[in-house]
Amino acid sequence: MPHYTALVTLLAVLLYFYTGILVAKARGKFGVKAPATTGNPDFERVFRVQMNTLEWMPIFLPVLWLFALYVNDWGAAALGLIWIVGRIIYISGYTQAADKRHHGFSIQAFATIALFIGAVGGIVWRMMHGG
């Protein structure tokens, strides 16, 4: 089992969970009651932070684990940590202003692309060399 990747997975899940807590807090702060998700631009940005992180989970987790299983645990965990750092910068930026979302977003996208390419390489290599 890839232990470091397993721990990074739990860290990523925790960060994603935290974006949900931010939305719950923003509901109170900006007076947007559930089930509404629109009506106040400051709330909507916090909501989009959660949604965008949600949108990337089914991309990030599969490539993270395919990299871990086909390439190695350490590499997957390191790129996973870069993804998490990028997400933290993204969350901090986007909750301030829509224009400040790009920097952190690029970092987590870079980590995801690296995991993707590594996973493709690892799978193809394994298919060609058997096992």
Add this chain to the structure above:
Amino acid sequence: MPHYTALVTLLAVLLYFYTGILVAKARGKFGVKAPATTGNPDFERVFRVQMNTLEWMPIFLPVLWLFALYVNDWGAAALGLIWIVGRIIYISGYTQAADKRHHGFSIQAFATIALFIGAVGGIVWRMMHGG
């Protein structure tokens, strides 16, 4: 392979799928045509039930499987069933009124936290004891 966890996974996927059917039915009942997702508070609550369950899938499934692989199959499956029961109560409550969503929500959150803590413990224990 953790067979019980595999079965509970399919059960959870089925329940989540059912929240999508509820939304499709609510579209007809409350006259909210796709692609709209707002305009009627009764529809919006049903839509939020599906969305919230979707939001929790990338939390629940990873912690369920890390618990199953690092702790044991039976424990993961039992906590997974508690999560499903909590979700059923949540769905039944929230589709009636926004205030009735808290009870079932707490149950599924408790099961998720237990899976998370167990998974962390299992991974750290395995790292320290090798293998």
Add this chain to the structure above:
Amino acid sequence: MPHYTALVTLLAVLLYFYTGILVAKARGKFGVKAPATTGNPDFERVFRVQMNTLEWMPIFLPVLWLFALYVNDWGAAALGLIWIVGRIIYISGYTQAADKRHHGFSIQAFATIALFIGAVGGIVWRMMHGG
């Protein structure tokens, strides 16, 4: 490891990622600035394409992998490819008109149901025959 299923997973992730690019493009084309997700029906359909694909990822990926691990790699990969073809037809249809979303949707739903039933059968068979 089920290599073909791993490759089909990356293909499905890529297609899902592409629905996010379509939304980013549609923001520019129809003048719907982030964080808004409503206001223009043409944009809303593209947004719903991404959302619906997101909604199905936590259904599709678990049943795909449980089928691969409990039945076989080839079958999972073949049904996964049918799912991807269905999704391409769905994307192409729904971005044109809301009424054109049903054909591709049915194809990907059929593939998902086949994966689900196969996975249930595989797990139960393995439980009864041990191992």
